[in-house]
Amino acid sequence: xxxxxxxxxxxxxxxxxxxxxxxxxxxxxxxxxxxxxxxxxxxxxxxxxxxxxxxxxxxxxxxxxxxxxxxxxxxxxxxxxxxxxxxxxxxxxxxxxxxxxxxxxxxxxxxxxxxxxxxxxxxxxxxxxxxxxxxxxxxxxxxxxxxxxxxxxxxxxxxxxxxxxxxxxxxxxxxxxxxxxxxxxxxxxxxxxxxxxxxxxxxxxxxxxxxxxxxxxxxxxxxxxxxxxxxxxxxxxxxxxxxxxxxxxxxxxxxxxxxxxxxxxxxxxxxxxxxxxxxxxxxxxxxxxxxxxxxxxxxxxxxxxxxxxxxxxxxxxxxxxxxxxxxxxxxxxxxxxxxxxxxxxxxxxxxxxxxxxxxxxxxxxx
Amino acid sequence: xxxxxxxxxxxxxxxxxxxxxxxxxxxxxxxxxxxxxxxxxxxxxxxxxxxxxxxxxxxxxxxxxxxxxxxxxxxxxxxxxxxxxxxxxxxxxxxxxxxxxxxxxxxxxxxxxxxxxxxxxxxxxxxxxxxxxxxxxxxxxxxxxxxxxxxxxxxxxxxxxxxxxxxxxxxxxxxxxxxxxxxxxxxxxxxxxxxxxxxxxxxxxxxxxxxxxxxxxxxxxxxxxxxxxxxxxxxxxxxxxxxxxxxxxxxxxxxxxxxxxxxxxxxxxxxxxxxxxxxxxxxxxxxxxxxxxxxxxxxxxxxxxxxx
Numbered sequence: 001x002x003x004x005x006x007x008x009x010x011x012x013x014x015x016x017x018x019x020x021x022x023x024x025x026x027x028x029x030x031x032x033x034x035x036x037x038x039x040x041x042x043x044x045x046x047x048x049x050x051x052x053x054x055x056x057x058x059x060x061x062x063x064x065x066x067x068x069x070x071x072x073x074x075x076x077x078x079x080x081x082x083x084x085x086x087x088x089x090x091x092x093x094x095x096x097x098x099x100x101x102x103x104x105x106x107x108x109x110x111x112x113x114x115x116x117x118x119x120x121x122x123x124x125x126x127x128x129x130x131x132x133x134x135x136x137x138x139x140x141x142x143x144x145x146x147x148x149x150x151x152x153x154x155x156x157x158x159x160x161x162x163x164x165x166x167x168x169x170x171x172x173x174x175x176x177x178x179x180x181x182x183x184x185x186x187x188x189x190x191x192x193x194x195x196x197x198x199x200x201x202x203x204x205x206x207x208x209x210x211x212x213x214x215x216x217x218x219x220x221x222x223x224x225x226x227x228x229x230x231x232x233x234x235x236x237x238x239x240x241x242x243x244x245x246x247x248x249x250x251x252x253x254x255x256x257x258x259x260x261x262x263x264x265x266x267x268x269x270x271x272x273x274x275x276x277x278x279x280x281x282x283x284x285x286x287x288x289x290x291x292x293x294x295x296x297x298x299x300x301x302x303x304x305x306x307x308x309x310x311x312x313x314x315x316x317x318x319x320x321x322x323x324x325x326x327x328x329x330x331x332x333x334x335x336x337x338x339x340x341x342x343x344x345x346x347x348x349x350x351x352x353x354x355x356x357x358x359x360x361x362x363x364x365x366x
Numbered sequence: 367x368x369x370x371x372x373x374x375x376x377x378x379x380x381x382x383x384x385x386x387x388x389x390x391x392x393x394x395x396x397x398x399x400x401x402x403x404x405x406x407x408x409x410x411x412x413x414x415x416x417x418x419x420x421x422x423x424x425x426x427x428x429x430x431x432x433x434x435x436x437x438x439x440x441x442x443x444x445x446x447x448x449x450x451x452x453x454x455x456x457x458x459x460x461x462x463x464x465x466x467x468x469x470x471x472x473x474x475x476x477x478x479x480x481x482x483x484x485x486x487x488x489x490x491x492x493x494x495x496x497x498x499x500x501x502x503x504x505x506x507x508x509x510x511x512x513x514x515x516x517x518x519x520x521x522x523x524x525x526x527x528x529x530x531x532x533x534x535x536x537x538x539x540x541x542x543x544x545x546x547x548x549x550x551x552x553x554x555x556x557x558x559x560x561x562x563x564x565x566x567x568x569x570x571x572x573x574x575x576x577x578x579x580x581x582x583x584x585x586x587x588x589x590x591x592x593x594x595x596x597x598x599x600x601x602x603x604x605x606x607x608x609x610x611x612x613x614x615x616x617x618x619x620x621x622x623x624x625x626x627x628x629x630x631x632x633x634x635x636x637x638x639x640x641x642x643x644x645x646x647x648x649x650x651x652x653x654x655x656x657x658x659x660x661x662x663x664x665x666x667x668x669x670x671x672x673x674x
Contacts, residue, residue, distance in 0.1 A: 088461070138645065138648070138649060142648075142649040142652055142653050143652040143654075143655045143658070144645070144652045145598065145648060147404065147457070148591060148595045148598075148645075149645055149648060152588070152591070152592075152595075152641040152642075152644045152645050153641075153645075155587070155588050155638070155641040156638045156641050156642060159634045159635070159637050159638045159641075160634075162634045163632055163634035167632060282465060285465070286465060289458065322472065322473050322476030322477075323476075324469055324472030324473040324476060324583070325469075325473055327465065327468055327472060327473070328466070328470055328472075329469070330465055330466075330469055331408075331462060331463075331465040331466025331467070331468070331469040331470065332466060332469075334458075334461070334462040334466070335444065335448065335459075335462045335463070335466050337462075338448050338452075338454040338459050338462055339447070339448045339452055339454070341452075342452035345453075
């Protein structure tokens, strides 16, 4: 092999943060190659994908709208992943949060009180947490692998949502479309600007960002979560309660995903529809890893992911490219990140034949 | 219940269990060698879309199957590079592979959604297929189902009776010892991962060329994940894998049964059944932690490098 990997002996702090950047650059490069292969102008396409969507104020406000659910889900996942609890279920937890919130909202359309909104949001958070709680229960009581159970619960949640939106929650006056009635004004999150769709959910996201940061970086519980993630046995020896921590991590994770879901239906959408989420919960997995499970890193990576979502839409409209380009870039980025992470523990060495011979000639060198 | 309905149920059970059996066999070999590849869903989808596009544009179903297998292997080689050579976390790499495969297949297949294709037709074997109850199930299937029977025989024999099976197992149980004995651990694991990719690609081709001859985004609907649960269900034993695959096949066609006996349950609720069944099975099987630990390959999911 031309390239060899040499153990560094310890983690490289620089590479820890350089690797996500490198992954992003590699994604852009391979994306450009893909565009060239498709006969598109790579610069123009990248412009359409990443710059055009946010070139005006409306675009920026849409970016914030899209960032919100991704950020909330990814923050929750970060808590779970720090404990090495592989919650893949943010998508399902988001959907259940949206479903439960909507179930309340369609029954209180005529009530004017602002407290109704608080109730709806609380129900959404609780439902998301409960859905994740199922995974926690299956893991702590039956030792069932949380990756598989949380994935299965995603599919179950999606089918539940479809059932309700085609059945009990369908708007009776809705021409038989699979949609709920539009929520009452009192059940909608207030908008923050005159034009654009930025809503009060932004405050929740900021709050969640700070809360997760404090939890992970400054609290004893966060310390316990991290120890559990690094070494389960060590956590056991010092008396941290593993089951309790698993529950906590999953409940926080699910609650935040549920909040993301209920904010979507009470915010930009305003009713329950089958397509509440274009895969935000799955995108959040990439975002959490890309942000290094660090709240601040996650803020940046969720902005990037939201940009990709917007770019996918604009590429579809102006260049007739499939919207799936968003997921494709997502997957590429995560893949490149994992590949680049090899640089954290290893140093790449170019191994040319003549170089090796030279080295062999010097006594003492390997 | 009349005998025709039962015979139909058996027939559909095997049809529905076939993609699960194919992916699960690949994953079983992979896990036996100590590698946990969560990318099955992504490889399966990529196989399905490539198989469909090739078959529709060349008119050759078999060329579609072959390229679907190669497509699955291509993606699995990415996994092998990142997880085995670069030693990345296998769980994260597998997830990345699934996310990548889902995105890639939707991207590649966007222009092919809903196009009609004449898929593999059933090959009805005379007389044998007239046997009551099991005749249609075993002898009126399409060629890929027959191929899955043959592949099962090969995989079962290889794992249980052959030297290759022993080598795979040695590498999965104790890579250090295997390496000390002179077995090329990473090479064996890479081949196992590639085999897993090939089987996932074949399973994808079965979906898009035989089971429902068309392409739709996410058409594998979690089968790659269910197959992962199946391997746990089977306690890493090949015969129980066969049983499990058809059991899940049965769970997925329960809506037909419900219709057959005149039950009116909303289809979205019935569609949950395979996923609920997966959770139930995982609960029943994982309850006893000791048992899982006894049967699972010892080095499953752990990165390994020579010289440690």
